[in-house]
Amino acid sequence: MVSWLRSLQLSACVFLLVLCSCNSPLSIGGKKTPHEQYTDGLKNAGLTNTVLAQGWISAAQKSLAQPVSVTIPYRETGFFPAETPAAAGFRFAAKKGEVINVRLETTPVRGSGVFVELWQLNGTEHKILAYTDSLPGGLSKEIESEGTYLVRIQPELLRPVGYTLNITTSPSLAFPVRPRDNPKASSFWGADRDAGARQHEGVDIFAAKRTPAIAIADGRITRVNENTLGGKVVFMRPDGSDVSLYYAHLDSQMVSEGQRVQPGDVIGLIGNTGNARTTPPHLHFGIYTRSGAVDPWPFINVNPAKPRTVTADTSLLSLWVKTIDRKIAITGHPELVLDAGSALQVLAATGDQYRVRLPDGTEGFLRGTGVNNKPIRTEKLKREVALLAEPSTDAAVKKDLATGTAVSVLSTWRQFSYVQSGNISGWIMF
Incomplete structure (x- = not known):
């Protein structure tokens, strides 16, 4: 009988010979993503009927169909072993106006051959938004509509890769009050107004009276007028954008309709006109689309949360471990409660937790102190x-x-x- 290990080694040698003898699929032109080009390369080389290639394609499909749910910002450190075709999918919510940043650091630093992709999910439909295979590095994409998104990472076949993945957010616009003027943001989107009769459609930024409120993008002033709620107001439309920026409660308006502005130009001076006469001076900042107001904070939040530092023991990455305590719960699968001694494979470490896979393929999270690899x-x-x-x-x-x-x-x-x-x-x- 040919041993399992010898069969794997033989298959690996065949793969390397065939892949090295054909043109690299990553050099193929056209509109296909690097991941699609690589898949086509496997097909053209006649490898898709092999166990390794089928496992790689299956892992890619599963990462889109059954991703783990995470909250942004998110960081994990993991390892893809060469002998096991694998991929990882991460599902999360994102808001219009924020920029999703995906950064992947790998070991080895170069030549690791990892595909990184950002997808938008709509029911069972998947739409790819951005991708890269140039590492070290990553990708950034402004979110155009609030919804559910997915990041997929997958190494090429027979590539052992250690990695640290960071998924973070940043604002797509600058902040409308200069940092040196010591602005304080308060009363955010959705807060009650008029004893709950309406909700706040913006964010209030408090600063000393007549502090400059500034343009935060290249664009044009579309309206300068007064109204009952906002007092002295200014509307601005950034170039190439589907939104209008709204500056309200100004003490003075410093621009005129049709005027071109660029970041840092003074739009007006902060005050408390309109229905803010009894409040401290502040800028009411709002953002409007054709469908109405949207939360402006993701557009201008210059201090988003940072991902948690990985503190779980990374020496267990890719190893099979056992649960220590009885009744261990797997985050993401409340129906699963494991007894002590249950087998899990550690895929990655995130904060003080592990992302794990059960022998039946189910993936989820559990606390890092709940497992070890000591013999029973x-x-x-x-x-x-x-x-x-x-x-x-x-x-x-x-x-x-x-x-x-x-x-x-x-x-x-x-x-x-x-x-x-x-x-x-x-x-x-x-």
């Missing part, structure tokens, strides 16, 4: 057993273990135990 027990086999690559009776046999062989039991999954014998590990049924 050591025992000698009472009969000859097959050491399997996966916890399934249909899995490939890595090695036949003889009667009397000593094995360390590391974890369990249903009727299977994950064991180590010498320098090889796998699944057995006692």
